[in-house]
Amino acid sequence: MASVPDRLNIDPKDRELYEKISEEVSLFQEKNRKEQFLFAVAFGFSNGMRVPLKSRDGFFLKKDLKMEDEALINAVALHDEDDVGILSDKASVYRIAEEYAHAGIKLLTEKIASVEFGSFWKQFEKHMQEAYGSLEPKKHAEDK
Amino acid sequence: MRIKSLKLKNYRQFKDVEVSLNRVQSKKDLHIIIGVMGVGKSNLLNAVNWCLYGEEPFLSREDSKKLPQLNTKILRDASQGNEYRMTVEINAESGGKHITFIRDQYFKIGKGSIGVESTCRPTRQVFKAVLLDESGNSKIFQDEEGKKEATEKVHLFVPYGIKDFFFFDGERLDKYFREATGQNIRNAIYQISQVELLDRTQTHMQKVISDLHKDAGKTDPEIEKTRKELERLEEDLNSKLEEINQCQSQVKTAKAEIKKLDDNLRGMPEVEELQKEKDTLRAEYKTQQELYQRAIGAKQEILFLLGIDIMLFPAIEKARDIIREKHDKGEIPPTIDKNLLKKILMEGKCICEREIGSGSSEEGAIKKLIERISLSRDTSQELTRMESYLDSAKDAAKSYLDQNRRTTEQIRIVEGVLKRITDRIEQIDKQIAGYDMIKIRNWANELRKFEELLEINQKRLGVLEEIKINSEGKIDELRKRLDDEIKKETKLADLKNDIVFAKRGIDVLERSHQEIMESMRRKIEKETEEKFFELHWKKETYRNVMIKNDYTVSPVHSMGYDCLGTLSGGEREVLALSFSLALHNISGFDSAIIVDRPFAMVSGPPREFISKIFSQISDERQIILLLTPEDYASDVRDVLEDDTSNAIRLFLSPDEKELMLEAY
Numbered sequence: 049m050a051s052v053p054d055r056l057n058i059d060p061k062d063r064e065l066y067e068k069i070s071e072e073v074s075l076f077q078e079k080n081r082k083e084q085f086l087f088a089v090a091f092g093f094s095n096g097m098r099v100p101l102k103s104r105d106g107f108f109l110k111k112d113l114k115m116e117d118e119a120l121i122n123a124v125a126l127h128d129e130d131d132v133g134i135l136s137d138k139a140s141v142y143r144i145a146e147e148y149a150h151a152g153i154k155l156l157t158e159k160i161a162s163v164e165f166g167s168f169w170k171q172f173e174k175h176m177q178e179a180y181g182s183l184e185p186k187k188h189a190e191d192k
Numbered sequence: 193m194r195i196k197s198l199k200l201k202n203y204r205q206f207k208d209v210e211v212s213l214n215r216v217q218s219k220k221d222l223h224i225i226i227g228v229m230g231v232g233k234s235n236l237l238n239a240v241n242w243c244l245y246g247e248e249p250f251l252s253r254e255d256s257k258k259l260p261q262l263n264t265k266i267l268r269d270a271s272q273g274n275e276y277r278m279t280v281e282i283n284a285e286s287g288g289k290h291i292t293f294i295r296d297q298y299f300k301i302g303k304g305s306i307g308v309e310s311t312c313r314p315t316r317q318v319f320k321a322v323l324l325d326e327s328g329n330s331k332i333f334q335d336e337e338g339k340k341e342a343t344e345k346v347h348l349f350v351p352y353g354i355k356d357f358f359f360f361d362g363e364r365l366d367k368y369f370r371e372a373t374g375q376n377i378r379n380a381i382y383q384i385s386q387v388e389l390l391d392r393t394q395t396h397m398q399k400v401i402s403d404l405h406k407d408a409g410k411t412d413p414e415i416e417k418t419r420k421e422l423e424r425l426e427e428d429l430n431s432k433l434e435e436i437n438q439c440q441s442q443v444k445t446a447k448a449e450i451k452k453l454d455d456n457l458r459g460m461p462e463v464e465e466l467q468k469e470k471d472t473l474r475a476e477y478k479t480q481q482e483l484y485q486r487a488i489g490a491k492q493e494i495l496f497l498l499g500i501d502i503m504l505f506p507a508i509e510k511a512r513d514i515i516r517e518k519h520d521k522g523e524i525p526p527t528i529d530k531n532l533l534k535k536i537l538m539e540g541k542c543i544c545e546r547e548i549g550s551g552s553s554e555e556g557a558i559k560k561l562i563e564r565i566s567l568s569r570d571t572s573q574e575l576t577r578m579e580s581y582l583d584s585a586k587d588a589a590k591s592y593l594d595q596n597r598r599t600t601e602q603i604r605i606v607e608g609v610l611k612r613i614t615d616r617i618e619q620i621d622k623q624i625a626g627y628d629m630i631k632i633r634n635w636a637n638e639l640r641k642f643e644e645l646l647e648i649n650q651k652r653l654g655v656l657e658e659i660k661i662n663s664e665g666k667i668d669e670l671r672k673r674l675d676d677e678i679k680k681e682t683k684l685a686d687l688k689n690d691i692v693f694a695k696r697g698i699d700v701l702e703r704s705h706q707e708i709m710e711s712m713r714r715k716i717e718k719e720t721e722e723k724f725f726e727l728h729w730k731k732e733t734y735r736n737v738m739i740k741n742d743y744t745v746s747p748v749h750s751m752g753y754d755c756l757g758t759l760s761g762g763e764r765e766v767l768a769l770s771f772s773l774a775l776h777n778i779s780g781f782d783s784a785i786i787v788d789r790p791f792a793m794v795s796g797p798p799r800e801f802i803s804k805i806f807s808q809i810s811d812e813r814q815i816i817l818l819l820t821p822e823d824y825a826s827d828v829r830d831v832l833e834d835d836t837s838n839a840i841r842l843f844l845s846p847d848e849k850e851l852m853l854e855a856y
Contacts, residue, residue, distance in 0.1 A: 075492045087496060090503035119581035120504055122574065123511035132514060135574045169492050173596070176495060179502050180592055 052138040056085060056113075057104035059150050065157045072160050073168050081108040086117060089145050092152025093124055094179065098144070099151040110142075121145045193291075193349040193783045194221065194814040199281040200239055202263040205232040205844070205851040213816065216837040222810035224832065224856070225818050227842030232851050233818040236842075237359055237788045243280035243295045244346045246319070250361055250788065260312045262299045265849035267312055270301045275315065286349060286782065290324040293346065321345040350783040353383040357772045358781075362765065362789040377771075378743035384779035385712040387705050394701040401694045408678050408687055415677045422670040429663040432656055439653045446646035451757075453639040461623045463632045470620050477613045484606040491599040494592070501589040508589075512582050515575050524576055529569035533562050712778070713739050719774035720745065720767075727766050727808075729801045737770070745771055761793025762802055769805060776813065784814035791823045803831035810835065 058066070066084055070077040076084060085107055092098060113121070125134045125141040134140055163171045195213050200206035215221045227233045238248040248261075260267060262278050270276060275298050282293045296318040319335040321342040333341035350358050357380060382388075402423075409416030501508070518524040532543075537558055540548050548554045678688050721737035724747065728734070734747045734755070746756035747767065759767065769785075776782060790806070791799050806815050819828075833839075839856035 075489070075496055079496070083496075086500055090500040093507060094503035115577060116581040116584065119511075119578040120500070120508070120585060122578055123504065123507040123582060126511045126514055127507035132518070132571055132575060135571050136568060169495055172495055172499065176499055176502055176592065176596075179505070180589075183502065183505050183589065 053110060053142055055106040055109050056082075056142050057101065057146055058085070058107040058153070059101040060103055060105040062150060062153050063105065063107075065153045069153070069156060069160060072165070075169075080112075082112045082117065085145075085149050086120065088149040088152035088156060089121070089124065090148075090152065091156050092148035092150070095152070095155050097151035097155060098128070098147040099154075100147055101150050104146075124148060193284045193286040193781075195240075195784050195816070196283045196285055196290075198236070198239065199279070199283075201280075202266050202276065202278040203239055203242075203280050204235045204259070204261060204263060205849070206235070206239070207263045207265055207850045209851065209853055211236070211840065211853065213814070213838055215814075219837040220807060220810040220835040221814040222807060222832065222836050223814070223816045223838040223840075224824065224836050225816065225840045225842060226821060226824050226856050227818075227851075229820050231842055231844055233820075233842060234361070234788050235851075236818060237361070237786055239280045240282065240359060240786060241355070243282050243293055244350070245352055245355065246295065246317070260299075261297065261314070262312055263850070265847070267301070268849070270312075272301050275300050284349070288326055291345065291349075292322040292324075293342070294318075294320045294322070319343065350781055351383045354380040354775060354779070354781065357768075357775050358783045359786045360768065360788070362787055362792040362794075377739065377745055380775060381709060381712050381716060381739075381743065384775065384781070385708050387708050390701050390705045390708070394698055394705070397694050397698045397701065401691055401698075404687055404691050404694070405674065408674075408681070408684050411684060412677065412681055415674065415681070418670060418674045418677060422667065422674055425663060425667050425670060429660065429667060432660055432663065436653065436656045436660060439649045439656060442649045443646060443653060446642045446649065449642045450639060450646065453635050453642065455757075456635050457632070457639065460627060460632050460635075463624060463627075463629060464636055466620050466624060470617055473613050473617050473620075477610065477617075480606055480609050480613065484603065484610060487599055487602045487606055491596065491603060494595050494599060498588055498592045498595065501585045502592060504585070505589050508582050508585050511578065512586070515579050515582075518572075518575060524572050528561065530562060531568045531570070533558055537562070713743070715778050716771075716774045719777055720771045723770035723773045724767060727770060727805045728763070729798070730763075737767070760798065761795075762798030765790060765794060765802060766805065769809070773809065782813055784816055785809070786816040786818070788818040789820065789823060790817055791819070791828065799825075800827050800831055803828045807832060807835045 066076075066081075066088075069084075079087070121141060121144075122135055125144045126132065128144055129140075159171070160168050194215075197213060198211040200209045200211075202208075211225070213223045225233060225236060234250045235248075238250050241250070242248050262276060266276055278297045278299065280295050284291050284293070298315045298317070300313045300315050302313055319342045321333045322330055323333065323345065324330045333345055335342045346352075405415075405419045405422070409419045515524065536542060536548065537555065540550070542548055542554070548558070675688075675691075678684050678691070717737065717739040720739070724734070724737045725731055733750060735750045735752065737745065737747045738754075739745050744756070745767065746754045747759070747763075749755040756764075756767075772785060790802065794802060806817060809815055817832075824832075841854050841856040842851055843854070844850070845852055
């Protein structure tokens, strides 16, 4: 079994983007790096964009990940690789997450810049309504 | 007394001016002096007052009060240490006699640079009256220490106590009847009733009685004891009466001020209450704003956390499907660890330490088993661990709508509260917009102060009245006892008769005083009423005019109620003129009437009516009107122009230090 990395990385250039977002969206400032990273992963994933990192820079330690966080990161890896064997290769699992986060943080920065100051959450809420709407059929099917 | 001319030298803006007020044969005794607002018209009225009484009651502007009386142009060119004279001279005529009043004020220019106040010090003042009889002989009367001969002459024409009914300011008409709540009217009636002599006689008679009592006390110690006790009680009563007078005066002043302030505040917003409400609303807004921010924060938190689950929902779903499939195939949970089997094969040794030979049947069986097991135990365990977290994440994503709806509803409620608060604050702001808040607040504060003053004085008055009644009772008893004691003493028979005589005299004087005052009050009331109805244009509106027991003057409405408070500016002016003319006719004082800005409180058609009234009055006596060009607009000019003996324009010199005159 491959060794497990002790940290999750970002592209060094992304550090600036995380800081910028924290300045413009107050809620980000209250969140820790792991939470910001997971949000970026989700944003990249929901936009279907995953970009390999050109170089790597540690962002937070693996020990900060809780089981529920690991579950989500694993789910993303499973989704993309379609092979449960990926789970025994944590380096690959984290790499996939890092690539989504790399794309996600860039998209997020662009999104924030494109809307009026202070209105990000309004826009995001709309986005969530749509995303939730697309879940509805599955949700109903399961409810039945 | 009509004024023939006014000479002003170095008096305020008037450096050297003579205002001629001669009556033109074919015209009425009406004179109009016109000047723009602030040019110094009121100082002509001040000059007349200063010359006759040594005071300037119409210095309305604060800066005028600060300016020296001496003309500033003179002051600017003055030499230090020199003395300069300011003079106001009134040339008047009355009943064929000519009299000139001259008041001089000297000023010394102090050392140092020439400023305005600090270097101009008033020194001596000289007041003279020069009387020229019908034969052309002149006699000079001059005020000196303890002997006011010139002032006495002024009082023959217009006594100080009634001057306000002859020289008045239209802008202050409101104060004319209300300020002293009858006190000034009473003084006026007292003055023209000439009952002062009776009062002086009465005081003298009381002293005579007191002296007779003293004489009686010398003959008998008992009488002396009673007399002393009576004297002490009378002194106490006098001091209480003085206190009662003061209290009554304070009550009257407070009532007048309260009425005035009430009038000022009528229709004004309740500033203090509104301000308090606004402060409360602002505090509430702050609290609600915090709640709003918290609700917004909660909503964003939901969006952030559940957003991750929603955005990753497809991955969660897929992972969940995979795990379900593994369950279905029985691969989860694992029965044998695939990695362990691989290790046994690699080491060629079973966990029971038995050797597993290459190509042996055991090796073959293990290889078949490895092919059948697709998951390692770690992977299987990982998937099992994920299962519950993924279910939680799915449930969280599904709860998004409910959670978001709840926080959105909270936000909507708080937004509603905030809007209501903002609307109310805006409403209050609109209510108080355009008002001078500081002035209104000051009025409200003053009103509270006067209400307190009124309450305190009314309570005190109640106590004092009770003390007075008790004291009067005791004094009556003592007087009776003293009379009895004196009566008993046969050798005091003559003295007793003197006392009885003096007492009867006092009674007669008292009754006479009251009767004369009452008769005068009735006469003036009747005359005022006649004049009022003669001059007023709304003759059907009022029933009569009365001078009440407290000497307040008021018309009575045809419906029977006292309506001074509801009179318009124009009507109040007519009432003032009616009363003045009544005083003129009854008293015989025929002074000129000088009115500063008579139309200040009047607008519309009454301007024309009042102009006609002035014209009408000027048939009988001199009228001098001080007007602005706006006051003398066509409606007024059309009425007055042809009747006017003199129309004079006042204007400032180019350096604005000197007032000049020209025919209008």
